[in-house]
Amino acid sequence: MKCPFCGHLETQVVETRMSEDGDSIRRRRQCGACEKRYTTYERPDVSFPNIVKKDGRRIDYKRNKLLESMGLALRKRPVSTEQVDNAIERIEEKLLSLGQREVPSTRIGELVMRELKKLDKVAYIRFASVYRSFEDIDDFKSLVDEVRK
Known part of the structure; x- marks a missing residue:
């Protein structure tokens, strides 16, 4: 996934949690270049x-x-x-x-x-x-x- 801060293409998932109702997955990611962290959500389309x-x-x-x-x-x-x-x-x-x-x-x-x-x-x-x-x-x-x- 592309880093929203620097645009680097290599990021690492640091933490994964399922929502309380089980309908989505929350992932904490860290950029391999700038090392900033951000959150993504995975939901069914x-x-x-x-x-x-x-x-x-x-x-x-x-x-x-x-x-x-x-x-x-x-x-x-x-x-x-x-x-x-x-x-x-x-x-x-x-x-x-x-x-x-x-x-x-x-x-x-x-x-x-x-x-x-x-x-x-x-x-x-x-x-x-x-x-x-x-x-x-x-x-x-x-x-x-x-x-x-």
Whole structure:
């Protein structure tokens, strides 16, 4: 594997661990030239359904887009990268288990909100306030009241 720091082609696997759910393998690698370490993840290559946007456009599923949107909601919150990765894996498992070729973006939004609600209540409220496009303070207040229960 090519080193992301110096581009050297010879790297060595220093440590290998299986994820808790057994769906991926985490490998720590060290470059033979610059000796820097980095992490890679090995996952099965599967076809995710296309995402149907609200305006009818169809786009490919992109894990990075999901990671970025969750990252915005979780910014400066005490949630580990591992917890976020596990949440994304649960969302992806759900998408695959639906067995559909296309999934509405609203369905993914609901899955994200469910995971954020488990991870961090503040992040959940941040995401939901944007996702649901609150019009006034009463909508926001009702969401906060829902989380408090």
